[in-house]
Amino acid sequence: MELYNLSIYEARTAIDKDEISPVELTEAVFKRIEDVEQTVKAYVTLTKEHALKQAKEAESLAKAGVKKPLLGIPIAIKDNMCTEGIKTTCSSKILKNFIPPYESTVTQKLKEQGYILIGKTNLDEFAMGSSTENSAFGHTRNPWDISRIPGGSSGGSAAAVSAGECIAALGSDTGGSIRQPAALCGVVGLKPTYGRVSRYGLVAFASSLDQIGPITKNVRDSAMLLNIISGHDMYDSTSAPIAVPDFTSVLGRDIKKMKIGVPKEYFIEGMDKEVEASVRIAIRKIESLGAIPVEISLPHTGHAVAVYYILATSEASSNLARYDGVKYGFRAEGKDLLDMYMKTRAGGFGAEVKRRIILGTYALSSGYYEAYYKKAQQVRTLIKQDFEKAFETVDVIVTPTSPTPAFKAGEKTEDPLQMYLSDIFTISVNLAGVPAISIPCGFTSNNLPIGLQIIGKHFDEESIFKAAYAYEQATDWHKRKPKL
Amino acid sequence: MQYETVIGLEIHAQLLTDSKMFCGCSTKFGSEPNTQTCPICIGMPGVLPVMNKKAIEYVIKTGLAVNCKIASYSRFARKNYFYPDLPKGYQISQYELPICEHGYVEIADNGSTKKIMLTRIHLEEDAGKNIHEGAGNYSLVDLNRAGTPLMEIVSEPDIRSPKEAVEFVKKLRTILRYISVCDGNMEQGSLRCDANVSVRPYGQEEFGVKTEIKNMNSFKFIEKALEYEIKRQIKVLKDGGKIIQETRLWNSERGITESMRSKEEAHDYRYFPEPDLVPVDVDSGWLEQIRTHLMAPTFSFVRSSVHLEEPDLPDIKRQRFICRYGLPEYDADLLISERAMAEWFEQAVKLGADPKIVSNWMMGELTKLLNEENKQIEECMLKPEHLVGLLELINKGIISGKIAKTVFEEMYKTGKNADTIVKEKGLVQISDEADIEKAVDEVLEKNHEEVERFKAGDEKLMGFFVGQIMKATKGKANPKIVNELLKKKLGKE
Numbered sequence: 021m022e023l024y025n026l027s028i029y030e031a032r033t034a035i036d037k038d039e040i041s042p043v044e045l046t047e048a049v050f051k052r053i054e055d056v057e058q059t060v061k062a063y064v065t066l067t068k069e070h071a072l073k074q075a076k077e078a079e080s081l082a083k084a085g086v087k088k089p090l091l092g093i094p095i096a097i098k099d100n101m102c103t104e105g106i107k108t109t110c111s112s113k114i115l116k117n118f119i120p121p122y123e124s125t126v127t128q129k130l131k132e133q134g135y136i137l138i139g140k141t142n143l144d145e146f147a148m149g150s151s152t153e154n155s156a157f158g159h160t161r162n163p164w165d166i167s168r169i170p171g172g173s174s175g176g177s178a179a180a181v182s183a184g185e186c187i188a189a190l191g192s193d194t195g196g197s198i199r200q201p202a203a204l205c206g207v208v209g210l211k212p213t214y215g216r217v218s219r220y221g222l223v224a225f226a227s228s229l230d231q232i233g234p235i236t237k238n239v240r241d242s243a244m245l246l247n248i249i250s251g252h253d254m255y256d257s258t259s260a261p262i263a264v265p266d267f268t269s270v271l272g273r274d275i276k277k278m279k280i281g282v283p284k285e286y287f288i289e290g291m292d293k294e295v296e297a298s299v300r301i302a303i304r305k306i307e308s309l310g311a312i313p314v315e316i317s318l319p320h321t322g323h324a325v326a327v328y329y330i331l332a333t334s335e336a337s338s339n340l341a342r343y344d345g346v347k348y349g350f351r352a353e354g355k356d357l358l359d360m361y362m363k364t365r366a367g368g369f370g371a372e373v374k375r376r377i378i379l380g381t382y383a384l385s386s387g388y389y390e391a392y393y394k395k396a397q398q399v400r401t402l403i404k405q406d407f408e409k410a411f412e413t414v415d416v417i418v419t420p421t422s423p424t425p426a427f428k429a430g431e432k433t434e435d436p437l438q439m440y441l442s443d444i445f446t447i448s449v450n451l452a453g454v455p456a457i458s459i460p461c462g463f464t465s466n467n468l469p470i471g472l473q474i475i476g477k478h479f480d481e482e483s484i485f486k487a488a489y490a491y492e493q494a495t496d497w498h499k500r501k502p503k504l
Numbered sequence: 505m506q507y508e509t510v511i512g513l514e515i516h517a518q519l520l521t522d523s524k525m526f527c528g529c530s531t532k533f534g535s536e537p538n539t540q541t542c543p544i545c546i547g548m549p550g551v552l553p554v555m556n557k558k559a560i561e562y563v564i565k566t567g568l569a570v571n572c573k574i575a576s577y578s579r580f581a582r583k584n585y586f587y588p589d590l591p592k593g594y595q596i597s598q599y600e601l602p603i604c605e606h607g608y609v610e611i612a613d614n615g616s617t618k619k620i621m622l623t624r625i626h627l628e629e630d631a632g633k634n635i636h637e638g639a640g641n642y643s644l645v646d647l648n649r650a651g652t653p654l655m656e657i658v659s660e661p662d663i664r665s666p667k668e669a670v671e672f673v674k675k676l677r678t679i680l681r682y683i684s685v686c687d688g689n690m691e692q693g694s695l696r697c698d699a700n701v702s703v704r705p706y707g708q709e710e711f712g713v714k715t716e717i718k719n720m721n722s723f724k725f726i727e728k729a730l731e732y733e734i735k736r737q738i739k740v741l742k743d744g745g746k747i748i749q750e751t752r753l754w755n756s757e758r759g760i761t762e763s764m765r766s767k768e769e770a771h772d773y774r775y776f777p778e779p780d781l782v783p784v785d786v787d788s789g790w791l792e793q794i795r796t797h798l799m800a801p802t803f804s805f806v807r808s809s810v811h812l813e814e815p816d817l818p819d820i821k822r823q824r825f826i827c828r829y830g831l832p833e834y835d836a837d838l839l840i841s842e843r844a845m846a847e848w849f850e851q852a853v854k855l856g857a858d859p860k861i862v863s864n865w866m867m868g869e870l871t872k873l874l875n876e877e878n879k880q881i882e883e884c885m886l887k888p889e890h891l892v893g894l895l896e897l898i899n900k901g902i903i904s905g906k907i908a909k910t911v912f913e914e915m916y917k918t919g920k921n922a923d924t925i926v927k928e929k930g931l932v933q934i935s936d937e938a939d940i941e942k943a944v945d946e947v948l949e950k951n952h953e954e955v956e957r958f959k960a961g962d963e964k965l966m967g968f969f970v971g972q973i974m975k976a977t978k979g980k981a982n983p984k985i986v987n988e989l990l991k992k993k994l995g996k997e
Contacts, residue, residue: 100550101550102549102550108549108550110549115549118549120543120548120549120550121543121548122543122548122551124550219550219552220550220551220552221550221551222550223549223550224549224550224780226779227779227780228779254554255551255552255554256552256554257552257553257554257555257780257781257782258552258779258780258781258782334776335776335779337584337774338582338584338593338594338774338776340593341584341586341592341593341594342547342549342591342592342593343549344586344588344593346588346591346645347546347547347548347591347645348548357588361586381774384584384774384775384776385772385774386772386774389774389776393776
């Protein structure tokens, strides 16, 4: 097998047995990048020099007998997580040359475990989008069909993992931004429980929804990475002071008698027939492993997209106010302060970001707050309660991740509403704050990957991993690789 | 037509925490620009605020000291607006659920007291400062102050005159200093005051249209600005005009208020709950702990053996000073204005001194000496026991009142006690009649002419003789005996 196709677990084993070296592995990944990156365009910044230096260090540490879970493992980071001394752009012109003087908590934790940073991956500007087409630095393509989008906003990370341009990656998920591209690129993407992973250093889009998670080649890698990035952080008061279990310890446990909720609201008119068929077959597969499917209802699902586009944009309108040209980042000269503000923000932000800032500003405005923001918060509570109620009777909930497989580049760029509907099955999870994973569950007749979403209770990623791993081990979908 | 003034105040008080509200940067005043900053307080991408618990404690302390209801659950909110000194483009503040509500402050009101009700007290972060200097077509930004904890105290429109407004701010300042949450320095801006002002015809229930006055950074300016604004509003109304709801700035050089922005130009702050911070839960255990430590620590001159009731706020002290110690209101008000003064006074009284005499010494000699050096009472070497020792010497007739002033000054300068000074300098009062008589005789001898005039009826000369005798005895003669002897010798008995 090609080295770049190794999982974390396989690479770890091989390095520990001295079958391969961190430098070899890193060089193999960069060779792969050389071969396919011009087609896939997964990265905004590649940190080859830095990575090879880290690899050499890892190599001598490994030789000295140092054992760390990520020692010598090449990992890609979505370009909205701050890396000290390394450009962090959020795929936005306004942060084009921004070099953070501090490290995000997640990358700090990866560093402590010896990871090798391969580069910063492309995203929809400020993580706003579902296709990675809203990037100021080029469009990432789907490795399974380069005329199609990889999903978004963590499209760069998902494509890089899928194409073998890294061993694993981190993404961030506000409304589906890890799971939807993972589904569309045929890899595993986990959005942990809100509060499980520190957000310190993650450039905020919508603070009450954003969560960082792993994008990996299989479920075991996902559990391994979550072990490392989880836990309370004194720099993030919304990170939960809850003990972190060893998520890999549940892998391989049987799922007999596990109750699998199947919400009727997630199998809707107009969804792709092949997606629906694959997901239904996957549910039967899970049933064949001893689990018990239960039809459930999440009655407020239909309001999720509307609620999300009020709350997320409201928070975004405030979070993005700091990009004003005064302190850092892009500044356009103006004849006075107001003129400078307006020219900077008009020139620095892309169309989708501006659209959302305007929408959020409107929703928070005096006279509209009650009707929009406040009402949306109330409905958010109802959506949360839907899940609480469902989880009284089931252990996990299974749904499609995305209503369609990867669509054509440019297909939805002129129709924001159609684009927003790409996240129709993933948004509720963020609103409720619960964890969910997307794993490969089949392919369309065009050989496009299809994703299965498994949702768990608050801080019960273990049940998700247990079910996901059992399904993965019983199928071969995750072993398929795109032909590039 | 007669008009009534209606004023409500918003006081911003910088809290005396060592570090900022959401990061570890220092809050020290007056450092080089932008040396007390970090990625968090300059609003870099991806950073998050973490609450300084001390700041919340200080707001709760304040709430307890001004009779507020302390919320068991409160929340922070974002106040959104663009300005270069506001690095995040929003200020973390409180909106719907402040930490404290429904309190009051009592101010003196013609021999009685008046309650000024407080709407709320909330916690927010301060902004940085824009610096406009030099001829260049630019401004500079100093973010040292950005993120300093700031407490906003909002009063009801209960104030009816500029004098009352000043009284209110003074009282509030005293309380904040008592509980050590704010240094109250208006010049440096650690205590700032904005006012909402309107006028209405006497007897009218409905409020008039108000203006908001900013930039009044001293007690004098508060009074002047409000006086000006009230006159201005009344004139507008008398001339048949209408008051425009607007924000006005006090221009201290011109002595007027000037329009800054109208209601139409006012910001829509788009408040919404701060998603980066968890709500604040104040449980009863924490609240009790804060209540217990409301006043501590006290000053070094207060001996631990002397128990002071806690919490001992200005109003309680004032009451006690008047009722228990029999001080006049004037004395009580002056002594309670600073906690250190009040506790110094009380320590002296508890050591056995007469309250009014202690008060006289403090308001007279002590204040004079402190003012000369621009010092605070807690900074001087003179301790309450020194004064008490001095008063004992006077009572026992060992020194005269006149000598006592010299001794007092010496104690102030050296920190030695009265006994030592009197002994070292040989200042013991002469009470031996024979010694004094000698001096009296000598003076009367020398001033024969004056004696004749006195006998002829010029009784004012008595003072002259006393003065001469004191001079001759270097002030040590017991004045009572001098008087008695003089009267006898001059045939007045």
